[in-house]
Amino acid sequence: MQLTLVEKIAARHAEGLALGTIVRSGDFISIRPRHVMTHDNTGAVIPKFKQIGATRIADPAQPVFAIDHDIQNVTPENLGKYAKIQAFAREQGVDYYPPGTGISHQVMVEQGYVVPGSLVVGSDSHSNLYGAVAALGTPVVRTDAASIWATGVTWWQVPPVAKVVLRGALADGVTGKDVIIALCGVFNHDEVLNHAVEFVGDGVAALSMDARMTIANMTTEWGALAGIFPFDAVTVEYLKSRLSSFTSDRRPGTRGSVSRSGYTGSQIVRWWADEANLNADAGAHYAVELELDLATVVPHVSGPNEVKTMVSLPEIEAKRIPIQKAYLLSCVNARVEDLRSAATVVRAKGTRIATGVEFYLAAASAEVQAHAEASGDWKTLVDAGAIALPPGCGTCIGLGRGLVGKGETAISATNRNFKGRMGDADAQVYLASPAVVAASALAGFICAPQKFASRAVGTTIRRAVAIPRATAAVEIIAGFPARLDSRALFLDKDNLNTDGIYAGKHTYNDNLTPEQMAAVTFENFDANFNILYQQGDIVIGGLNFGTGSSREQAATALKFKGVPCVIASSFSETYKRNAFNNGFVVFECPELVAHLRTTLAKGASTTVTHALSIDYRTSTVAIGGASFTFPPLSPAAQELIVAGGAENLVAARLRSLSGCR
16 A cells, blocks of 8 residues: 555554554554654643653653753743753753753754654644654644653644655755745645645755755745655765764753764664655655746745745845844754855855844854854854844744844744734734845845846646545533534634734743733734623634644633634644643634635624534534534544543543552
């Protein structure tokens, strides 16, 4: 039977399956990932772990703690939080990387935790980056992380898989960032939403590992659950280049034992010999197949404030849009190749950063910065006026120095430009490659480092035949409502991100009460929402509701508010996972949303609807005489809701195991 690479890797890490069982897209399985990464949010996972009733991590070699988000915050409270995380790592025997080591995803790959054919999860939405080295990297949420610490396993639904064929070669000056911006901008109708994306084709061979990391990373913004490249000669050369880095003393802040990460030269040879099992089978079934002619790609920018809004550099350069901030940092574009690209532009122009522009610079890791310093690239950028920041997330997540101010315009090599994410909500942020960011910082307006001619991007799309949805009656377990009647608030917005639902500035404030969290919902989207809201209102959204950050507060805050469920055309899979893991109902009903868009008055961001009737037994929702079906909520899903979330279920299992001893 022909399998995709995603299906093969999922089967390798599935728990409790009979020997020879085939795993296919759509299957719910129990998985045991090779590693689970948490960063600053380790501080929030620890109490979840303890609340479950766990005292020891099931497999101390499985978790990795890498601090990277709020590292510029040197308040006693934040430093105390980091100290508690480090102490917990020592107590449990877990690998710990302190502030300043680098961005967690970069550290995971640099230090060999991510290997070809492995399934590695992270409590962060950009865990997709791990696919650059032929691994299956995908995000989980904090509750999942705590469950994995306690038991080694969690639940996962194997996603539909998309094939993306890259043809030809990139023109000079066009980068991996331009490729993923083009994919996000051209295929911007949820073609890969909640899919795993497999990149194939003759164009892949010419993409460096740094470019692959950039592309895999931003499949998150494209709406995908994972982005994975094949195992090939580029993978082998990269792995060989890392062998000398795997020493026993590279984990500052831990108890000093030999790390469990890394790999050996003999393993690389075995992977190479086993190449057929590290790539998809010929004839494997894909939900959708997309094709991109790399030769037709020119540098583009995304924005403002929308990743999937794409404008070519020749077009936007003619507008001479002035900027006040420029950023070269983040897990998507702050590696050696990226810094070299920006430094090359500075050397070629021979000028300093334009008056009135602040250019912020941070490497993806301390190791990357050391390479850039040794090559002279770092000095070139700093001498031109770049403001150096420590290797971490910082401005990308709206934390630390250099946030974009009210009324300002910025060009950034980060992966997100959501409204209000990098600073003031009354600002405009565009995304671009490091070379474009550097050229724009020097010129004072958005521009390319060299001239490019506008041309249409060459693409093709082929869709598989959809499988009809089953309509059998659903068994309703004790404690789960068979029916719900309420009015609803319709938020007529596609890609409503988690910053819009629950602002990033609140995410790392662990002292907010549930009532305070409930009070700030949707403040970045529509200040009128909380005026219109009445206790028990259902929320209805558009396509890809809850995209963006993996913060679970975007789901829990609505639960605390008293919202009984959210209905949308589609959800970010991470948001859906956060919801069910916290005992909060969400489900998809695109026909209902389409109906509301044709029958309700347009104009307001939030609109009050007629009363809805939801029948969970028949999986139907009715409004104003019209009725629509939605995917059945199985007893397994209901169990999470009745139990109050995954933590309670895991706690019950731990008590059961304890009682059997």
